[in-house]
Amino acid sequence: MASPIVIAHRGASGERPEHTLLSYQLAIEQGADFIEPDLVPTKDGVLVARHENEISGTTDIDAHPEFAARKTTKTIxxxxxxxxxxxxxxxAELKTLRAKERLPQLRPGNTRYDxxxxxxxxxxxxxxxxxxSRETGRTIGIYPETKHPSYFAAIGLPLEERLVAKLREAGWDRADAPVFIQSFEVANLKKLKGMTQVPLIQLMAASGGPADSAEPSYAAMVTPEGLRRIAEYAAGIGPERTMIVPATGPSTSLVADAHAAGLKVHPWTFRAENFFLLPAYRSxxxxxxxxxxxxxxAVFIGLGVDGIFSDYPYIAVSARAASASPAHRK
Incomplete structure (x- = not known):
């Protein structure tokens, strides 16, 4: 079995403000195989990296009086x-802003980079x-997520064409490119299937369902039949990790079921803080x-996952190395 890839979730976001070049650079230095940008568009159609299109929690926008009048309420x-x-x-306007730590209560040390x-x-x-990639001699991939694709399509800023165009410019619009494209929605992945050869990943959460209502629920999507339908347009799934190992009780059959359908499994998100850890691993x-x-x-690697999303890439890289050691295999 191949070693799982390590995906730097929003970069090394446990140690630097998320979705910044500071965070991505540190993740690369820590050995991540892929860096993950969540993509949203600007007014003039440029793709930028933010976890959400609402940016008060991740930038200093509220300190810019020139933009005060643009505060509004939308339905997303x-x-x-x-x-x-x-x-x-x-x-140009967004470039006047500066990023800040989104979780200062849990990651106070990161605020020094605000x-x-x-x-x-x-x-x-x-x-x-x-x-x-040139400087390290190893391939550093990207793992973009299309955020709220149906919402952006509805307001005339569709993500898919812009994303594929950038991949083509980069020479990465091919099946063996160091790229995965992920989404919690379904229709845009099916649209992307006809636009690019890059492998696609269907994200899913432990509750709810896709915002585009293309499927009744994520729970229905992880049944054997649901997984077979996903395999028609995607190369893998990105499930919330508790869909594999619940907070209490035994692990599920999701990894085996997904593999039986020909799908890779890249669970999210592995974080070091007690607030996020499964109960058995809290300090x-x-x-x-x-x-x-x-x-x-290590538990998830033992269950056969194909990738790990982590805010702490160096811990994921170390855990992968330990799991691959001869002593661990005995």
């Missing part, structure tokens, strides 16, 4: 959201991955204290 995937949105700003990084474009992230202390993340990851 059926829920009201208040703040400032990337699609209401040009790239104000040091811009919002990066997809072009800049591709350039970083290519430069790092004594508070929510921000670190527990035994390497042990948790």
């Amino acid at each position: 995937d059926g829920a009201p959201v208040t703040g400032w949105f990337t699609e209401d700003f040009t790239l 104000g040091q990084a811009e919002i990066p474009t997809f072009d800049e992230i591709i350039a970083l991955a290519k430069k790092a 004594t202390g508070g929510p921000a204290d670190h527990g035994r993340l390497a042990e948790e990851i």
Whole structure:
């Protein structure tokens, strides 16, 4: 069995503000195989990396009085959201902002990097991955997620064409390119299937269902029949990790079922803080204290997953190496 890939979730986001070149660069230095940008568009149609199109939690936008009047409330995937949105700003305007730590209560150390990084474009992230590949001699891939694709299509800023165009410019629009494209929605992955040879990953959460209502629920999608349907358009699934190992009780058959359908399995997200860890791997202390993340990851590697999304790439890389050692295999 091949060793699982390590995907730097929003970069090394446990140690630097997420979706910044600081975070991606550190992830590469820590040995990640892929860096993950969540993609949203600007008003002028440029793809940038933010976890959400609402940016008050990840930038200093509220310190810019010139943009105060653009604060608004929108309905995103059926829920009201208040703040400032990337699609209401040009790239030039967004470049005047600076990134900040999204989880300061859990990651107070990261706040010392607040104000040091811009919002990066997809072009800049591709350039970083290519430069790092040349300098390190190992291939650094990208693993973009299309955020709220049906919402952006509805307002005239569809993501798919822009994403595929950038991959073509990079020479990465082929089946063996160091790229995966992921989405929680279904229709846009099916659309992308007809636009690119890059492998696609169907994301899924432990509850709810796709925002585009293309399937009744994620629970229905992980049945053997649901997985066979996914295999018609995607190369793998990205399930929430508790769909494989619940907080209590035995592990599920999802990895084996997905493999039987010919799908790769890349669970998310492995984080070191007690707040996020499965109960069995928490340490004594508070929510921000670190527990035994390497042990948790080792369990999933033992179950045969094909990839690991982690905010702490160096821990995932170390856990993978330990799992591959002869002593571990005895």
